[in-house]
Amino acid sequence: MPETLFDKIWNRHEVAPGLVYIDLHLVHEVTSPQAFDGLRLAGRRVRRPDRTLATADHNVPTDGTPVAQRIKDELSRVQVQTLERNCAEFAIPVYSLGSDHQGIVHVIGPELGVTQPGMTIVCGDSHTATHGAFGALAIGIGTSEVEHVLATQCLVQAKPKSMRIRYEGDTGFGVTAKDLILATIGQMGVDGAVGHVVEYAGPAIKSLSMEGRMTVCNMTIEGGGRAGMVAPDETTFEWVIGRPGAPGEVPDEWRELRTDPDASFDREITVDASAISPMVTWGTTPGMVVPVTEAVPEPGSEQDERALHYMGLEPGTPMQEIKLDRVFIGSCTNSRIGDLRAAAAVVEGHKASSDLYAMVVPGSQQVKVQAEREGLDEVFRRAGFDWRGAGCSMCLGMNPDIAAPQERVASTSNRNFEGRQGRGARSHLVSPQMAAAAAIEGHFVDIRGWEG
């Protein structure tokens, strides 16, 4: 019987009906302390420390704080130190502050080569779907499930439904992976993929870099999806092979990781990639999004009205007239070396507007080192951007990087929820290139026509 990519991975990992074996469990400091407490209370051990990897990311200050003991915020410090202690007690490798491998959990998994095609991966984080870019089944879980996976290396999970999002046509100049996924969420709604594992397909996906595919899969949860994935191909293999945790050559079974031609999905939708423009969100969900060439829309519901009020926007205002107070380039969506190169190419030779504060936060220490080797840090610094240390930073404001009430932010992150980047902060989600150009002009611009 023909199978989807999702079926293949699922079937190969089912220990018993509804019980799935997990090949890799990624852990961070926020969603794990109570899980380790649970293990201790019940006298349980971690079944497979060798399939588990931890890092500190959400609470990490991006000011170069060298060790956890030096984190100024007491609660953050305790949370990171608790992770370090728990990992020591249960023999789990951990990359905390001061480690060359520290970084956002969804950045370091792929860069260390422990994210590989055909795997099952979980993490106590909703953006775990990022790893699906490699043709893995990567599912975000809660703390009770973290405890369950630590203890059993399995996840209790009724099989989700399957969905394919097929992109037709090629994307135009200046249109990025971020625009693809924002436009897709705008089309299907923030609950459009609830209950489904999504496979992204079509030439527009195939032509994306691994960074681009990660950006697309990363935001699957913003459309409600359980997981997002892309079938692995030569682009994938080339990226993975040779990394520290990866094999030296492509295993044969990786080449079979694709949906069979006659396999059927529970749901399929089509997105016209050629019609997508650079996108900007205007509201308080990622689905409240328009092309940068358009204006803030008329509210169609009470929810829209509430969002416009929160965002301090008037319907009919052209998106390109919206002035900004901050620009944030970073997060598990857009903080990889490819993202930073793309932003730097826009910034090169320009100055950030004096009306705003712009920051660039590499996703990991390794991304930071690589960017500095290429001189990207200097490009940003010369343009007046703040060049920071690795972490989740202003994506969610659990660390000192937060926006003030009513401050308007162009952000390459994944969520524009109320208060996400700071109480009362107004977030607009965009691609790294759009964020970079907006930083220079002080307002959104259409990157396609922008000449600097």
Added chain:
Amino acid sequence: MRAIETITGRVSVLNRDDIDTDQIIPKQFLKRVERTGFGEFLFYDWAKEPGWELPRNPILVAGRNFGCGSSREHAPWALEDYGFQAVVAPSFGDIFRNNCTKIGLLPIALDADACAAVAQAREAQVDLREQEVRWPGGSARFEIDPETKHRLLNGLDDIALTLAQADAIESFEHDRERSGPVTTAL
């Protein structure tokens, strides 16, 4: 986890769609390493808005796609700590829904009309065994995964249930486990 049969009582209403877990429990409270005491921070920012009212009742009725966004289990912890035992909504975020069932907070999906009727009735009974929500003047059936239902009805520990299948896990590891990656060898 305690066993659940029925949940009976008054209903609180939060008639908004796409309520994300950042609203349910904002990020600054995620720094705690404990599992208890999140109730007082429930809807922390919204609770400061004029006209906000959310009585501590056993049942909450909310809008579509409740609990979307972040995987933070702190959201169900906060709802439960506040006093809610069941949340009724037209649909839920997947991770939130899973998290709820792990701690014995019942996520009940009913169609929008039934949700509105429960909200209007102001009191209701959730009967897990019969998979039915009843309110003065009406009732509606809800779906729940049979395994989850069994676990909730009997207050069973998920991990203990899985560990009872240790033989199956061991034979999977012996026969079918993929080679690598080995995180301890990096």
